[in-house]
Amino acid sequence: MTPGGRGRSRQNAIYRPGALGTTPRVPTDNTELERRARSVLDARAWAYIAGGAGGGATMRANREAFDRWHIIPRMLHGTTERDLKTQVLGTDLTAPLLLAPVGAAGLVRPDADLLIAQGAHSSGIPYVFSCQGSSPMEETAQSMGGTPFWFQLYWSSDEDLVDSLIERATAAGAQALVVTLDTTMLGWRPQDLDLGSLPFARGQGIAQYTSDPRFMTLVRERLASAAAAAAEAGAQVAAKGAAGLGINPRHPVGAARAVRGGVGALLSTSREHPGDLRTNLRSPEPRAAVETFLDIYSNPALSWDHLVTLRDRTSLPVILKGVLHPDDARRALDAGVDGLVVSNHGGRQVDRSVAALDALVSIREAVGPEPTVLMDSGVRSGADLFVALALGADAALLGRPHVYGLALDGAAGVSAVIDNVLAELDLTMGLVGAASIQEITRDLLVE
Known part of the structure; x- marks a missing residue:
């Protein structure tokens, strides 16, 4: 006491x-x-x-x-x-x-x-x-x-x-x-919905996963599968261009907002991912980690x-x-x-x-x-x-x-x-x- x-x-x-x-x-x-x-x-x-x-x-x-x-x-x-x-x-x-x-x-x-x-x-x-x-x-x-x-x-x-x-x-x-x-x-x-805000989609709150060897194996398997699919699709994927991002070129304000949002998401996922920021910005791994997490976290x-x-x-x-x-x-x-x-x-x-x-x-x-x-x-x-x-x-x-x-x-x-x-x-x-x-x-x- x-x-x-x-x-x-x-x-x-x-x-x-x-x-x-x-x-x-x-x-x-x-x-x-x-x-x-x-x-x-x-x-x-x-x-x-x-x-x-x-x-x-x-x-x-x-x-x-x-x-x-x-x-x-x-x-x-x-x-x-x-x-x-x-x-x-x-x-x-x-x-x-x-x-x-x-x-x-x-x-x-x-x-x-x-x-x-x-x-x-x-x-x-x-x-x-x-x-x-x-x-x-x-x-x-x-x-x-x-x-x-x-x-x-x-x-x-x-x-x-x-x-x-x-x-x-x-x-x-x-x-x-x-x-x-x-x-x-x-x-x-x-x-959260009204802000379109899910922290995990920007790489926030997933450090237990990106530090986990099993999870990162899943991420690399995903990247390998995506690379194979991209090689097979070839020019057909590239031809989709901006349409694949859902950007309407007739609405430049919306397009600019989407671009800014995309840059912000890229920076966030790259900062949160283990490793060097500059390396992460050039790598598909941080985004693949987010997508893997969203698929399997629960x-x-x-x-x-x-x-x-x-x-x-x-x-x-x-x-x-x-x-x-x-x-x-x-x-x-x-x-x-x-x-x-x-x-x-x-x-x-x-x-x-x-x-x-x-x-x-x-x-x-x-x-x-x-x-x-x-x-x-x-x-x-x-x-x-x-x-x-x-x-x-x-x-x-x-x-x-x-x-x-x-x-x-x-x-x-x-x-x-x-x-x-x-x-x-x-x-x-x-x-x-x-x-x-x-x-x-x-x-x-x-x-």
Whole structure:
């Protein structure tokens, strides 16, 4: 236990400079945090990070679910110290919080994954590496500085690539494998669609793949096949000219815009691809990597039959992320899965989906107190984390807020957001009378 607690320490770190006129670079208020992050992000980055599926009903439902629950503080409990430590599937946690995987965070800052890892390490919180990361997992693991991390897997349609990613994560030191189930195809995301913006199509967020030997074998096979087809087609392909790009010469403005867009895409894919920029600009490989990724990154046919093969493919604890129905939760645990993350992908996949917190309640009731159940989607504060724990989560994953901190102050911004969330959790525990995570129970809530 920490005398005085994490909350008072964080307050002092803010109030003392405040006496001299210095205010926090990263706001403690979540609405202001989001507002300031939006002010420094470009339209594409904001749409991808903050946007959701459809009209945003699921995102709103996630927050409304938290708003329905109220904490009942208890008085005269004499609690002066709190112990936030816990353990989940063999991973020791200094607090019941992990950073959620966020794909294509390179939209926000160069080397985003490395900066997030550094921020997580500074605050002593594990990070779940995104399969759609902007840096190879081996480099991100080094930036964790010994702080535990897990790896998120999107199940590719190429089974050898699935094995390669698992093997690399194990070799890099991941302590668990988090298989995301709810993104076998992209949801309907108007913010991205209206900008015509998909980061992966510009080579952003595919570093786990372009650093993978199996994936690059697929890329080179694609190039070889394309070269053979081009040689066979010969002059017929060249004759298509501008028509093949969909450019109408009668509309020079549209043609110029298409050319600029093409140059921008070329620069982006060349910068993101491993190797020298000048060499990449002259090579077809970066574009072929993007096309290969778009073809195979996820498997729409993913089924229970695929999941049962994991026991022969990894010794890591396996956690399924994206479970929302009690029957799916029971079936997963019966199949030998080690844990679940109750999640609707932050409202990014299915509009009008059930709120993750509501699903947590029904799943915990269905599976009982013993199985490991985490949750994400909608967690914004220490008070939210308290509610999730009281309703049965063993820990929670924090998504968008840590990316907003990244946007404002890099690794220090990530760390600040974590510290603020855990400070509020610690203070809430102290004011309610819970001396440990195990003492955060449902009888401290009312709906």
